[in-house]
Amino acid sequence: MTLIPGSDGTVPDGTVLPEEGPCGSPEDGPREPPDHVLRRTAEGIPLLTDRMLLELVNSVSVVEDLSRRPTGVVARLLDGVTGRAARADRIALGALAGADRSLTAWLTEVCEDGTATDLAVERLGHHLLSARRDIAALQALTTRDDARLRTVAATVDELTVAMGTRWEGLADRLRTVERRTEVLELATRGQQHLDMAVNRWSVGETYRGLPWIYQVVLIAGEVAGGPAGEAVSLGGNDYREQLALRLVDHPRTRQAVPAPFALARLIDDAVHQLGSPDRCRLLAELLDHGLPAAVARPRGPVTAALALAAELGALPQDVPASPGGTAISVVRGRQGLPGHSADRHSIVRALVEEQALAARIARLRVASDVEAFVPEPDEP
Amino acid sequence: MTRPGTGIVLAGGGARGAYQAGVLAVLAEHGVRPSALCGASIGALNAAAVAAAPDLATGSRRLLEVWRAVAEAGDVIGERPGGVAGRTARTLRALDSPVLEPEFVESLLARYAPAADLARGPQLWVSVASAGAAERRSRRPSADLLRAVLTRRGRWLRVQDLDEERRHAAVLASCALPLVLPTRQVNGSWYRDGSLFDNLPVGPLSGNPACGTAIVVHLAPGRVWDARRYADLGILEVRPRRPLAGPGPLGVVESLLDFSPATVDGLIAAGRADARAVLGPLAAALAARARRRDGAARVARALEALDAIDAVGPPEDPDGPNTPDDPDGRAPGPDGGRPRGSGS
Numbered sequence: 001m002t003l004i005p006g007s008d009g010t011v012p013d014g015t016v017l018p019e020e021g022p023c024g025s026p027e028d029g030p031r032e033p034p035d036h037v038l039r040r041t042a043e044g045i046p047l048l049t050d051r052m053l054l055e056l057v058n059s060v061s062v063v064e065d066l067s068r069r070p071t072g073v074v075a076r077l078l079d080g081v082t083g084r085a086a087r088a089d090r091i092a093l094g095a096l097a098g099a100d101r102s103l104t105a106w107l108t109e110v111c112e113d114g115t116a117t118d119l120a121v122e123r124l125g126h127h128l129l130s131a132r133r134d135i136a137a138l139q140a141l142t143t144r145d146d147a148r149l150r151t152v153a154a155t156v157d158e159l160t161v162a163m164g165t166r167w168e169g170l171a172d173r174l175r176t177v178e179r180r181t182e183v184l185e186l187a188t189r190g191q192q193h194l195d196m197a198v199n200r201w202s203v204g205e206t207y208r209g210l211p212w213i214y215q216v217v218l219i220a221g222e223v224a225g226g227p228a229g230e231a232v233s234l235g236g237n238d239y240r241e242q243l244a245l246r247l248v249d250h251p252r253t254r255q256a257v258p259a260p261f262a263l264a265r266l267i268d269d270a271v272h273q274l275g276s277p278d279r280c281r282l283l284a285e286l287l288d289h290g291l292p293a294a295v296a297r298p299r300g301p302v303t304a305a306l307a308l309a310a311e312l313g314a315l316p317q318d319v320p321a322s323p324g325g326t327a328i329s330v331v332r333g334r335q336g337l338p339g340h341s342a343d344r345h346s347i348v349r350a351l352v353e354e355q356a357l358a359a360r361i362a363r364l365r366v367a368s369d370v371e372a373f374v375p376e377p378d379e380p
Numbered sequence: 381m382t383r384p385g386t387g388i389v390l391a392g393g394g395a396r397g398a399y400q401a402g403v404l405a406v407l408a409e410h411g412v413r414p415s416a417l418c419g420a421s422i423g424a425l426n427a428a429a430v431a432a433a434p435d436l437a438t439g440s441r442r443l444l445e446v447w448r449a450v451a452e453a454g455d456v457i458g459e460r461p462g463g464v465a466g467r468t469a470r471t472l473r474a475l476d477s478p479v480l481e482p483e484f485v486e487s488l489l490a491r492y493a494p495a496a497d498l499a500r501g502p503q504l505w506v507s508v509a510s511a512g513a514a515e516r517r518s519r520r521p522s523a524d525l526l527r528a529v530l531t532r533r534g535r536w537l538r539v540q541d542l543d544e545e546r547r548h549a550a551v552l553a554s555c556a557l558p559l560v561l562p563t564r565q566v567n568g569s570w571y572r573d574g575s576l577f578d579n580l581p582v583g584p585l586s587g588n589p590a591c592g593t594a595i596v597v598h599l600a601p602g603r604v605w606d607a608r609r610y611a612d613l614g615i616l617e618v619r620p621r622r623p624l625a626g627p628g629p630l631g632v633v634e635s636l637l638d639f640s641p642a643t644v645d646g647l648i649a650a651g652r653a654d655a656r657a658v659l660g661p662l663a664a665a666l667a668a669r670a671r672r673r674d675g676a677a678r679v680a681r682a683l684e685a686l687d688a689i690d691a692v693g694p695p696e697d698p699d700g701p702n703t704p705d706d707p708d709g710r711a712p713g714p715d716g717g718r719p720r721g722s723g724s
Contacts, residue, residue, distance in 0.1 A: 050666065051614035054593065057662040058607065058616045065619040069602040084604055091606045098608070113676065120679050127686045 052102040059099035066092045179234070187236035190228030194239055197222050198246050211270030212256035213347070214283055214310075216247060217303055220352045224359035233360055240356055244349045257344035266347075267306060267324025271313035280313035298361045300354025301335040302347065385415035387503075387591040387613075388430075389582050392421025392575035393599030394557065394636030395454075396624045398644040400426050401443045402651025403597045403618050408437040410659050415590045416503035418536075418581040420574035423597075424506040424554035428489060428539070431504040432497035442492050447644050449488065454479045454639025467630055474637035480560050485552060495547040498539055505584035506554035507574030509534035511563040525558045525576075534577025536584045537566065557636070586610045597651075599624060616662065618655050 066088045069079070079085035197219055200206045206222075207215040220243065223229065228239040247253055257266070274280050287307035288296040299307060305327040312323035320326040342350075388407070390400050400423060414436060419427035429446050433439030454477050478484050498504055510533040511524075537550045546566055553564035553571035563572045574581070580598070585591040593614040596607070601623055607615040624647065625635030 051593070053662060053665050053669070054614040054616050057658065057665065060661075061619055061658050062607070062617060065601055065603070065617075065621070068621075087606075088602070088604045091604060091608075094606065094608050113672065116676065117679070120683060123683050124686075127683075127690060130690055 052105050055098045056102035056106070059095035059102070062095040063092050063099075066095075183231060183234045183236045186227050186231040186234060190223075190226065190231040190236065190239060193226040194223050194228045194243060197226070198243070198250075202250060202252075210283070211273040212252065213266060213270050213351075214274075214306065216253075216348055216351050217287065217306055217355065219247070220355035221358070224352075224355040225362075229356060229359040230363070232356065233363055240349075240352050244345075244352045247348045247352070248345050253344055253348065257347070260343045263302075263305075263342055263347070264322055264325035264328050267309045267327065268322050270306075271309050271323045274310065274313060277314040277316060280310045284308075284310035284314060297358045299358060300350070301331050302350050303354045303358070304335065305331040385591045386412055386593045386595060387416035387418060387585040387588070388412075388414045388427070389580060389585065389594055389596045390417070390419040390423030390426050391597060391599045391603075392419070392423050392555075392573065392579045393624070394422055395639045395643065396599040396635050396647060397422030397426055398447045398450075398647035399599055399620065399624060399651040399654075400597050401440070401447050402648040402653075403655040404430060404436065404440040404443055404651075405648075406652050406655035406659060407595065408435075408440040410663060412436055412595070414502050416505065416585055416588060417501075418505040418507075418584050419554065420507040420577075420579045420581050421555045421557070423599075424551050424574060425485070425489070427504055427506070428493040428498065428551045431501040431539075432493040433501070444648070446488055446492050447648065450479055450639050451641040451644040453477070453484060454644070455641050464630065467626075467634060471630070471634055471637055474634075474639070475560065477637070477639060479639045480557070480637070482552075482561055485555065485561065486548065489548050489551060493548075493551070495544045498547050499544070503584075503588075503590060504539040505536050505581060506539060506550055507534060507536050507578040507581040508550065508553045508566070508571035509573060509576035511570040511572040522559075528558070528572065528576045532577055534571070534574065536578070536581055537571075538584070542566065580605060582610055582613070582615070586612055616658065618651075618658050620650060621654050621657065622650065624650070 069075075069085075069088060076085065079088070197206070201215065201219050207218050210218070223239065223243055228243075232238055232240075271280060274283060284290065284307050287303060287310065288299065289307040289311050305324070308327035308330055309323040312320055312326055388404070390397075393399075404426070414430075417427035417431045419425070426443055426446075429443045430436060430439030433442055454474075474480075509528050511528070537554075539547045539550050542550055549564045550566050550571075552561075553566055554574035555561065556563055556572045558573055558576065561573075563570045565571075580596060580603075582594055582596060585594050591613065593616070594610070596605075596615055596617045598605070598617060598619045601620045603619065605617075607613075607617060625631045
């Protein structure tokens with residue numbers, strides 16, 4: 001701090017108040033920006049100079065000093081005669097006036113400074129209001145963006161559902177195509193298998209030496225258990241009519257069954273043709289005779305009669321005179337059918353149908369066994 | 381426009397000059413850096429000791445040393461007696477004090493205010509009363525003194541304007557106590573105690589480009605002196621708040637000649653106290669005003685910073701300005717009507 005003045009010599013002498021309020025009123029016309037009002041007010045504040053402060057402090061000490069002048073009678077008389085008292089009074093009054101001026105200037109500065117402070121606070125309020133509005137705008141933007149995000153999320157959900165549905169449809173269609181392709185391939189393989197089975201039978205590669213009717217049973221079972229029968233179970237083309245026709249029209253069939261026949265007689269001839277009991281037993285076992293019902297393939301009445309006749313033919317003694325007739329009688333008592341006589345077409349057709357049905361039931365059993373199978377937890 | 385610079389004016393008053401040593405010490409504490417010093421009589425001697433120092437702090441310390449030396453030399457008149465006769469006898473003894481010997485005063489000047497150092501310091505003005513050749517040779521010194529008081533002829537001498545060998549003569553002339561110390565010749569003229577011409581030489585500072593403010597140190601309370609005579613100066617007076625002299629004419633004479641240690645110490649302490657009583661409130665007022673203005677400046681800077689931030693404006697709406705609530709795309713301004721960003 002220094003007592004040397006002079007740094008504030010540019011201070012205006014007069015007090016300049018603002019011509020209007022800090023921000024005016026709506027009736028005053030266009031509002032003046034608050035920053036301009038504040039700046040103008042701050043610039044207009046009459047600053048108290050160092051000299052004013054100096055005079056203010058000095059006047060106090062001068063007046064105090066002169067007020068302590070001697071009060072004795074002689075001294076007062078002497079002061080009065082010499083005019084010293086009047087001069088002292090004049091000096092004291094002048095000092096008081098100067099002090100009043102300085103105080104007035106100081107008070108004005110303080111008041112104006114208070115005005116500037118009020119304006120600064122007002123400005124601060126505006127800034128605060130502005131900040132709050134900015135925050136509100138940001139909150140509005142955020143809220144709107146939230147709504148948009150929710151809309152987008154809902155749209156994405158709908159798209160996901162639609163795409164899922166569409167995907168499921170496509171998957172279904174793909175599965176259908178795959179299934180159809182599989183059936184088609186299976187039917188092709190079934191046809192190839194049927195052709196190969198019939199051709200091999202035709203040229204005597206299979207079932208040679210067996211009676212014709214047993215050949216028909218075995219080849220019908222072979223085809224039904226192969227791809228052709230599987231294709232039928234999946235909705236593919238039915239092979240049964242084709243196989244039956246090809247077997248009926250085959251020369252071997254016409255040779256073996258030239259005319260309508262009695263079924264018992266035909267079976268008896270076949271058992272007789274088998275000859276040894278072992279061959280009869282072997283053939284009966286091929287037709288699942290003697291197996292428990294749970295594991296044996298289901299058999300139609302003609303097949304059952306053929307199997308039973310073969311079993312009867314395998315008896316070591318007391319072989320019936322007509323194993324065929326006996327077998328038919330037994331089967332008829334259990335399952336109805338077959339009749340006493342038939343032609344080659346009906347017998348072939350019946351055997352094909354029975355083998356097809358047996359293969360189908362066997363597949364269903366396997367499928368149900370697979371579905372019922374529950375793996376142990378530690379199994380892969 | 382107020383001129384920069386501060387002058388210090390020291391009144392004359394004989395032994396009461398010790399009071400000024402206390403005042404100057406307080407002025408140094410407040411960081412006053414005088415650009416000019418004016419003195420009359422003992423005030424001239426004090427001013428010379430300060431002016432020869434590199435700064436006021438050093439000068440005030442030297443001045444206290446001067447007054448300690450004076451008090452040691454003046455410790456010859458004993459305790460102050462109660463009666464008028466005793467006081468008169470004591471005063472007469474004081475006239476024989478070594479302090480009032482010309483050689484003692486000259487030795488003080490030579491030691492504490494070398495002439496060469498005076499040339500480098502602030503302006504040093506002393507008031508001197510004219511003493512013509514006839515007066516100097518007069519056999520009626522009392523009549524000469526009365527004539528000097530009535531005519532009040534004299535002048536202000538700026539010590540730095542004199543030749544080096546005459547600088548001490550000017551100071552010694554100013555403190556040439558009538559009837560006690562001899563007159564001095566400066567540039568062919570004879571001079572005596574400056575208090576007979578101007579005991580409070582503020583005149584050299586009026587119109588002086590080096591000074592806009594004067595600190596006037598009185599040595600008598602109730603002095604009828606009007607600072608308003610010097611309208612171009614801001615004047616701060618340090619006036620004794622208690623009498624520095626005893627009652628009556630004898631008390632005045634006593635105060636002029638009493639250089640005893642007790643008196644000197646008491647005067648220095650009174651000077652310190654009175655200076656603090658004046659400078660304390662002034663320093664407090666100046667500091668308070670400086671703090672208030674600094675605070676106002678800080679507020680202004682803070683508001684400017686806020687203005688700069690607001691000038692940037694709120695965050696932009698990425699969808700453009702048109703909204704149902706604000707079809708023009710401009711939010712209301714801080715006053716509720718003026719849109720933001722429209723300038724101010």
